[in-house]
Amino acid sequence: MEITIFNLKKTYSEREILNIEDLKIERGKITGLIGPNGSGKTTLLNILSGLDKDFSGIIRYDGKLLDGGIYKKMTLVSQKPYLFRRKVYENIEYPLKVRGINKDERKRRSKEDNEKVWNRRAKG
Numbered sequence: 001m002e003i004t005i006f007n008l009k010k011t012y013s014e015r016e017i018l019n020i021e022d023l024k025i026e027r028g029k030i031t032g033l034i035g036p037n038g039s040g041k042t043t044l045l046n047i048l049s050g051l052d053k054d055f056s057g058i059i060r061y062d063g064k065l066l067d068g069g070i071y072k073k074m075t076l077v078s079q080k081p082y083l084f085r086r087k088v089y090e091n092i093e094y095p096l097k098v099r100g101i102n103k104d105e106r107k108r109r110s111k112e113d114n115e116k117v118w119n120r121r122a123k124g
Helices: 043-046 088-098 103-123
Strands: 002-014 014-026 056-061
Touching: 002 043, 043 103, 088 103
Parallel strands: none
Antiparallel strands: 002 014, 002 056
16 A cells, blocks of 8 residues: 655644655555654554544545545554453454444454454464
8 A cells, every 4th residue: 555645744732743745655665664752653653544633734545535434444553562451352343343333243343353363273
């Protein structure tokens, strides 16, 4: 997936956190973000993954504007992922819940995903 960014700006209160005039992340390439603490790396990842929608500018995925349909197809896994203090099923279900998937569909998909994991483990 190619990501293009134009005039992306993010502020907290009156402090500007991000100001990216033009950035292209090419499809199929590994891209790293480096910089000191507080330089906006995590903020950028949160915006790109849909966790932070309070920004100005244009973001396109494969030429399409970033929208709810694209958000539903992605997730962000942090460097140190953690599970909520919940049942395994609830951890699997949570990303579907925050995307507005109805309860019956969440239950069906979570059960299906859980079975896939256990079937793979059984096969060794």
